Amino acid sequence: GSMEEVSLPLYFGWFLEYTFQDKLEVMAKDFLKTLGTLEVFKKHIRDFSGEGEEETNLEQYFQHKGPLHCTTKYCNYGKAKGAKEYAEKESVRQQYGSMTELAIGALFITPRTMGVRVLLTQDQLQLWPDDAEEKADAGPEAELPPGSRAHITLGCAEGIKPVQTGPDLLEILQLQKQGQEGEKVQDLENGPLTYYGNGIWVLSFTEPLLAPALFSSYYK
């Protein structure tokens, strides 16, 4: 009936535990601060600034609203394809409201988005929709394993929506899969920093960061 349709959320996902949200935000800010001071970043500043602009404050460049989370299924209150089926899945019903630990493998920025890559376990993949990695223009060489898109959006450039972080991460993974090594810039506190061109910077964590998170849903 119509009541059921109304009760579908904007999205399902893992929501970072409160104190960890702060921790991740501080870490991201520190990263941007460090990146902004590197000569090699300044050399490529034009990826992030307009004509004639010599400076970009990265901390102001990326803005974020709402809780830090890793979206599993975007439902758009039932209007998104497969929303109802997802909400009715056995694994979704069973794990709803339970805590898990997300492994964060990398922090990345592009001229559009800033986010972290989440490395899902087999258990967590049970909550992952089958079509998450599908792209309209994807060729056979573009195929990435399920869960590849898993991320937490930490910020977006002006005029960019958070839905962009997923495609940005998939682009990075495709570059890596194609064997593009990028330019190893230097080792930072948490691991190596690589520049892939076109404003794509990736900090790979030597040790994944473990983030406690609640599987739940969001209604605006």
Ligand code: ACK
């Ligand atoms: O950063 P995100 O994963 O990207 O979290 C937000 C959340 O839903 C609320 O907007 C994500 N989102 C928005 N539209 C879509 C979509 N069409 N497919 C997948 N995720 C989406 C957005």
